[in-house]
Amino acid sequence: MPDYDNAKKWMDFLLSHLPLGYIIPAALIIILIIWPDKVYILISRIQSCFLWSGTWMKKKQIETELKANIIKVSKNISKEIEDVMPYDVKISWVTESNRKAFFDGKEVVVCMNNTNNKMCNLVHAINDYVHNGLLADEKFYVDEKVMKSSCLVLTRKLLLLSYEKGISYFFNEILAGETKEDNELKEKIDHLISLDENGLFTQVMLRELKEKGRRMLGKTTTNEFKRETNLFIDFLYDIAIRNAGENTKLQFTGRYYKTAILLVANYDNYLTYGTESYIKRFQQNVKEGIENIYLCARNNNKLIANKVFEKISQTIELEYFKKFEYIGQSIDGHKFSGICIAIQIKKDQNNKKKVS
Amino acid sequence: MLLYNKFKNIVSMLKYSFSEVNLLNKGEIKAVHYDNLVEFLKSIEEYERVINGEAKCYFCGGLITLDNLQSVFPLDGDVKYCCNCQACYGKLIEGGKVNARL
Numbered sequence: 001m002p003d004y005d006n007a008k009k010w011m012d013f014l015l016s017h018l019p020l021g022y023i024i025p026a027a028l029i030i031i032l033i034i035w036p037d038k039v040y041i042l043i044s045r046i047q048s049c050f051l052w053s054g055t056w057m058k059k060k061q062i063e064t065e066l067k068a069n070i071i072k073v074s075k076n077i078s079k080e081i082e083d084v085m086p087y088d089v090k091i092s093w094v095t096e097s098n099r100k101a102f103f104d105g106k107e108v109v110v111c112m113n114n115t116n117n118k119m120c121n122l123v124h125a126i127n128d129y130v131h132n133g134l135l136a137d138e139k140f141y142v143d144e145k146v147m148k149s150s151c152l153v154l155t156r157k158l159l160l161l162s163y164e165k166g167i168s169y170f171f172n173e174i175l176a177g178e179t180k181e182d183n184e185l186k187e188k189i190d191h192l193i194s195l196d197e198n199g200l201f202t203q204v205m206l207r208e209l210k211e212k213g214r215r216m217l218g219k220t221t222t223n224e225f226k227r228e229t230n231l232f233i234d235f236l237y238d239i240a241i242r243n244a245g246e247n248t249k250l251q252f253t254g255r256y257y258k259t260a261i262l263l264v265a266n267y268d269n270y271l272t273y274g275t276e277s278y279i280k281r282f283q284q285n286v287k288e289g290i291e292n293i294y295l296c297a298r299n300n301n302k303l304i305a306n307k308v309f310e311k312i313s314q315t316i317e318l319e320y321f322k323k324f325e326y327i328g329q330s331i332d333g334h335k336f337s338g339i340c341i342a343i344q345i346k347k348d349q350n351n352k353k354k355v356s
Numbered sequence: 357m358l359l360y361n362k363f364k365n366i367v368s369m370l371k372y373s374f375s376e377v378n379l380l381n382k383g384e385i386k387a388v389h390y391d392n393l394v395e396f397l398k399s400i401e402e403y404e405r406v407i408n409g410e411a412k413c414y415f416c417g418g419l420i421t422l423d424n425l426q427s428v429f430p431l432d433g434d435v436k437y438c439c440n441c442q443a444c445y446g447k448l449i450e451g452g453k454v455n456a457r458l
Contacts, residue, residue, distance in 0.1 A: 055391040062389075092384045095392040096399040105386070108429040108438075108448065113390045128385070 037075060040068035051114055058114045063091050066125050073126055076161045077154075080202040080324050123159065123170050130155045135206070138213025143226045146233065149188035150206065152178060157196055191237045197329040198240040199340040203322075204261070204294050205236055207342060211292075212256050228254045239263075251285065260285040264297035264305045278308045279315070286316065286345055295341040298328070302339045309341050320344040393422060402428070402435050411437050415444035
């Protein structure tokens with residue numbers, strides 16, 4: 001029999017010592033920290049009930065709605081890779097100007113509305129956000145077509161994750177227009193979509209572009225890097241479209257990119273040899289000078305990948321790791337749940353291994 | 357004539373791409389609400405031009421009205437417009453000088 005008397009005493013004690021005046025603001029702060037996008041969406045809904053009150057409220061509602069969507073998008077992308085979109089979008093409203101100030105400002109003034117083109121506002125805000133924020137410092141070192149297709153595929157991904165209503169608008173009005181007369185761009189986009197459906201786009205490709213592009217900052221010779229980046233994307237694409245059991249190159253050793261993909265794809269292999277064969281392959285990659293290794297698995301094999309990773313982290317010193325789970329789609333159209341663990345090996349250890 | 361127009365278009369696009377006009381400045385979009393559009397256009401002395409049907413979209417050449425105006429920007433000492441057609445707005449985004457590194 002539960003001790004109700006005691007429970008009541010505890011309740012009375014808590015209520016008398018933790019007044020609601022503190023609990024409610026604390027709870028609101030916690031909610032704002034954990035779900036800022038949801039709080040902004042709620043505020044935007046409340047504001048839209050008061051649009052009749054004037055232009056000030058209309059502007060506030062647009063600002064809040066855009067902010068909510070940008071936060072949602074940022075949260076989604078930073079779950080997979082940090083700092084790839086170090087951007088926030090704010091609206092600076094203008095009501096009046098003068099001709100001289102307008103020319104001096106050298107800025108585009110965009111017209112916004114609460115009712116018409118609401119979806120258009122949001123899709124374009126996300127599109128603008130991606131175009132301006134993605135690899136902001138590194139984009140100079142990336143091939144123009146790769147950059148453009150990455151932006152479009154990332155916008156598609158973010159819309160699928162956070163604003164699905166806008167996806168058909170995006171396909172018809174933006175993507176179709178961009179690719180109508182550019183087959184090369186269309187092919188690049190198709191390739192990147194394949195990478196995305198196999199968990200290789202944000203977690204592997206964008207992460208590598210960010211890291212390697214950062215090392216290029218301040219350098220003027222970029223053509224070789226651009227060429228190697230294109231080869232690296234082709235390497236990832238070959239992995240994305242491989243059939244089960246097919247042999248594909250899983251290690252890319254270039255001047256800039258030293259990356260390997262470790263696929264945990266064969267359950268029988270695990271039953272026969274345990275995690276040992278994967279760990280050996282991992283160590284082999286480290287010996288060969290690979291800097292970043294991505295451990296990838298699907299469905300039931302995710303468990304094995306986690307076990308392999310656990311053993312690896314016990315035996316090898318790692319600089320960094322990040323686990324990322326996703327819902328992917330195989331070439332035959334079947335959905336699957338996948339995991340990709342990005343592992344960066346500690347540099348000194350890498351050198352030590354090479355020496356030994 | 358067709359070839360000349362095409363050439364003119366390419367030159368104007370290039371001029372726009374390399375111009376100092378910013379779509380996004382330090383993560384800030386400059387915007388005007390439709391409620392303030394007339395006031396804003398009057399303040400930059402462009403209202404009459406739009407009302408009289410003299411304003412054209414910089415990208416497609418289409419007529420600009422208060423209903424289809426999407427963006428306004430300064431270029432080569434003149435005020436230019438972009439209509440709400442997605443292809444034109446797309447070009448504006450692509451050509452807008454990216455100021456992310458500032």
